[in-house]
Amino acid sequence: MYERRTTRQVRVGRPPGPNVPVGGDAPISVQSMTTTKTADVEGTLAQIYALASAGCDIVRCTCNEEAAAEGLAQIVPRSPVPIIADIHFQYRLALAAMEAGVQGLRLNPGNIRKGEHIKLVASEAKDRGLPIRIGVNAGSLDPDIAEQFGGATPEALVASAQRELEYFGEVGFEDCKISVKASNVPTMINAYRLLSETVDYPLHLGVTEAGPPPAGLVKSTAGIGTLLSEGIGDTIRYSLTADPVEEARAGRTLLESLGLRERKGLDLIACPSCGRAEVDVIRVANDAMAALQDRNIPLQVAVMGCVVNGPGEAREADLGIAAGRGRGHLFVKGHVVRVVPEADMVEALVAEAERIMEEGIEAVIASADAGAEAEAEAARAELLAEQGVDVNHAGEKIERIRGIAEPTPVELRSS
Numbered sequence: 001m002y003e004r005r006t007t008r009q010v011r012v013g014r015p016p017g018p019n020v021p022v023g024g025d026a027p028i029s030v031q032s033m034t035t036t037k038t039a040d041v042e043g044t045l046a047q048i049y050a051l052a053s054a055g056c057d058i059v060r061c062t063c064n065e066e067a068a069a070e071g072l073a074q075i076v077p078r079s080p081v082p083i084i085a086d087i088h089f090q091y092r093l094a095l096a097a098m099e100a101g102v103q104g105l106r107l108n109p110g111n112i113r114k115g116e117h118i119k120l121v122a123s124e125a126k127d128r129g130l131p132i133r134i135g136v137n138a139g140s141l142d143p144d145i146a147e148q149f150g151g152a153t154p155e156a157l158v159a160s161a162q163r164e165l166e167y168f169g170e171v172g173f174e175d176c177k178i179s180v181k182a183s184n185v186p187t188m189i190n191a192y193r194l195l196s197e198t199v200d201y202p203l204h205l206g207v208t209e210a211g212p213p214p215a216g217l218v219k220s221t222a223g224i225g226t227l228l229s230e231g232i233g234d235t236i237r238y239s240l241t242a243d244p245v246e247e248a249r250a251g252r253t254l255l256e257s258l259g260l261r262e263r264k265g266l267d268l269i270a271c272p273s274c275g276r277a278e279v280d281v282i283r284v285a286n287d288a289m290a291a292l293q294d295r296n297i298p299l300q301v302a303v304m305g306c307v308v309n310g311p312g313e314a315r316e317a318d319l320g321i322a323a324g325r326g327r328g329h330l331f332v333k334g335h336v337v338r339v340v341p342e343a344d345m346v347e348a349l350v351a352e353a354e355r356i357m358e359e360g361i362e363a364v365i366a367s368a369d370a371g372a373e374a375e376a377e378a379a380r381a382e383l384l385a386e387q388g389v390d391v392n393h394a395g396e397k398i399e400r401i402r403g404i405a406e407p408t409p410v411e412l413r414s415s
């Protein structure tokens with residue numbers, strides 16, 4: 001249909017953790033952003049899992065305050081997809097987010113303007129091997145660039161990105177993606193066309209503040225779809241005034257309808273494993289994939305390392321299994337329906353998937369084993385009592401974040 005523009009490739013996240021290549025010959029990825037307070041760890045993780053189930057490859061969370069950075073320290077080890085921290089105004093929060101372990105940053109050049117701050121963040125990202133998105137936005141364009149170009153024109157948006165690139169270049173940082181978003185669709189399209197002629201960095205496409213569906217969907221599809229059909233774009237985000245799951249579904253559907261991503265049959269998601277894991281998640285996930293992938297089962301199936309958080313985090317999945325105390329806890333749409341010996345986890349998962357295909361989800365939930373929920377709850381309580389609430393050592397990171405994110409007295413006086 002089109003020839004895709006050649007771009008460099010960056011990688012968001014590193015194996016064996018969640019990781020997604022962006023640019024080059026990588027599949028065009030879908031992104032979205034959580035709407036929860038990032039400090040609300042459980043609420044944010046539930047949304048991240050729902051987004052992953054809907055086909056989202058990379059999730060962005062705001063890092064707008066120290067509590068958000070502290071939340072990220074707890075969220076990142078439990079997320080099934082790479083997490084990008086969204087940074088505005090405060091470069092210190094970019095440093096704190098990196099300390100929290102995020103897999104990438106988004107910086108807005110319109111509101112972090114001091115060269116020394118930008119270079120400090122880029123240097124730190126370079127040392128940590130993290131990519132940064134230069135996220136230019138027509139609504140928050142640097143005022144001196146807007147004045148120079150007579151407003152947020154396509155040329156002004158590209159100039160803002162180029163200025164940021166120059167700062168990055170001064171510290172030898174090249175691991176970036178770029179977006180030049182506008183809510184006006186022709187402006188956005190022309191800005192990306194100009195940018196794609198100017199640089200070979202991977203481009204993140206989006207129509208900013210597109211609004212609620214259906215208008216927001218139409219505007220986003222017009223802008224993103226036009227550019228994709230010209231071979232421009234390496235990762236996309238629909239910015240809708242709606243549940244972010246709708247953004248992920250829309251992005252996924254657009255890519256599938258353009259033939260840029262394969263249609264999904266079995267969608268196996270798995271937690272990345274963390275200090276709470278009660279089983280070798282990678283092995284169980286691989287065994288489950290091998291057992292299920294040839295059965296033409298169009299279900300979302302989750303493999304989760306622990307019963308403490310697994311059924312809740314993956315409650316959007318049709319079916320899942322979570323490990324705990326030598327047992328596998330099978331859950332359907334977040335309801336624990338059966339508890340099986342750990343050695344039988346994969347076999348039980350396959351049997352339950354086949355039951356769902358034959359009888360339907362509601363019937364399987366209705367015939368749940370009596371006591372399964374209670375047994376899972378008891379295992380959960382036992383693990384929590386034994387492991388405590390901070391098995392991922394987020395507390396240590398939070399202590400360090402507190403040292404980084406706090407403005408110095410001089411900065412407070414000059415702000």
Ligand code: SF4
Pocket residue numbers: 077078079271272273274275276277278304305306307308309310313
């Ligand atoms: S082991 Fe448990 S807490 Fe850790 S990522 Fe997996 S499900 Fe989440």
